Amino acid sequence: MYVDIQSLGTFSRLARDGADRAADSLSQLTGANVYVDVTDVTLMAAGDLREAFTGQEFVGVEVGLMGGIAGQTVMAFEREAATELVSRLMPGGSDDPEFVRSGVTEAGNIMTSGFIDGWADHLGVAIDMTPPSYVRESGIDVLPDGAFDDERAGVFLFESQVSSMDADLDLTIFMLPEYSGFTDMLGHEDGGSAAAGDAVPVDKLPTFNRMTKRGAASAAEKVTMMTGTETDVDVSRLRFVPVGDVPSEVGDETVAGTVFELHGEPSGYLAILFDEESAEEVAGSMIPTETDPGIGEMERGALRELGNIMTSGFIDGWANVLGTSIEHTPPEFVHDMGSAVMSPLVSKLGRTQEHAFIIDSTVRTPDGGVRCDIYALPNQRELAAALDRIDAAVADGGRDVPEFDGAR
Structure with a gap:
């Protein structure tokens, strides 16, 4: 299977646009100046991604995608950032686990919707989202079940780093589209254009x-x-x-x-x-x-x-x-x-x-x-x-x- 470089570039820009929408939503929710540092796409065998998540602690939401794109999206905050988020959304609530859970879930759902809407608009398809599931995990456990299954053909991991200048609200958006469906959208079976490096x-x-x-x-x-x-x-x-x-x-x-x-x-x-x-x-x-x-x-x-x-x-x-x-x-x-x-x-x-x-x-x-x-x-x-x-x-x-x- 061959993936067209220009198409991959288009989806890279879509991920960046989606992250920008998510950052705007976070800015409106918290009043903080939030911006996107960088968005990249990691391409490799599923098992090789384990190393990138070792030793990190996350709080966030997981959302399943169906329709035009199938897969999972995780909106993950560093634990300290989640505390800061809840303290801005619900002053005095950052010490209450239930307030933290509800605050992160609400913010994550709003931001994920903004992230996915841009993809749906560009593709001209409907992308349905499951209700958000709260996650609080370490390392690779923050990602959906099966994301690191070595039997999978491979992984496209869209990763956006979102930061804030006036508050400690750093977060990461991880999107893992279903591999086979995504390569169908991006690629083709023959390598006719690969000779030219396209x-x-x-x-x-x-x-x-x-x-x-x-x-x-x-x-x-x-x-x-x-x-x-x-x-x-x-x-x-x-x-x-x-x-x-x-x-x-x-x-x-x-x-x-x-x-x-x-x-x-x-x-x-x-x-x-x-x-x-x-x-x-x-x-x-x-x-x-x-x-x-x-x-x-x-x-x-x-x-x-x-x-x-x-x-x-x-x-x-x-x-x-x-x-x-x-x-x-x-x-x-x-x-x-x-x-x-x-x-x-x-x-x-x-x-x-x-x-x-x-x-x-x-x-x-x-x-x-x-x-x-x-x-x-x-x-x-x-x-x-x-x-x-x-x-x-x-x-x-x-x-x-x-x-x-x-x-x-």
Whole structure:
């Protein structure tokens, strides 16, 4: 099954519009200045989404969808945000569990209706909603039953982050349309347009995610080898986002690391970014002599060296599975807000495409003391064409993703 990139982009915009409507509803309910940070679409095997929800606590509502789109939508608040919401809707009621339940259910229902109405208007179909069910869960339990069933063919997860400038009302909207019905709307069976890179073979996306995980694991091994600090891959996923939203995905935390331009199939960009504290710790472990606090010239050199080796390990897996040759430029050291680091990259990418596949992997130490985020931004048409060439035996699980030795 192939999914048309332009159609996927249309639904990405619909999700953003729906999130904007939901944010407007929340603003009217609470009097707070609420806005949408970013909306993205995650595409991968159902089981691979578990990692993204680990350790989070949610309160919200779940609504079933029937008709033009079948599936489930969850409007989820962080627990603290739910308390703030109820205190605004029902002053003095945030300490009463029943007030919290009714307040969150009412707000969630109004916001979900606004979110779904935009989809129905665009598709010209009726989308019926079940009565909202209150949920209070941790991690993946906030999502509907069966969302992480490994027997499902795959998952399209629409995720919108909604924030407030003057109140702690952050929330996330998760929409999981029924996979088969959604791909019927988006795609087609033959790959006629995939040769030009206009469609993505969704059955091969789990394969691509597996090889990305291996690349991230190889990068983690390089960190361990060069610093003596044990690290592992915390999360790795593939998302489809408007190009202009990529800097918001990365955020405004100050980071230090390296940026590379990739040449080959697919071309694109790769950024390896440590938070400042992690960058100092990792660089310091590579420098044999004691240096002044901060990130000086010796630390920058160490991070360039580490980034160079991590990048080679990360992209070699792509090249082996895709049957292509991918090279990268020398490392460019960066030390700035994450969004500022990504802005020039997406500016270049935006000359040729409106949306981007962003592959993000997080490498951490077991205690969380060191964190490194790896962001890959491949050219979407070249990626789609390369995915179409993946060996069918690899894609359907009959043969494993080829191993690679990191030497290229």
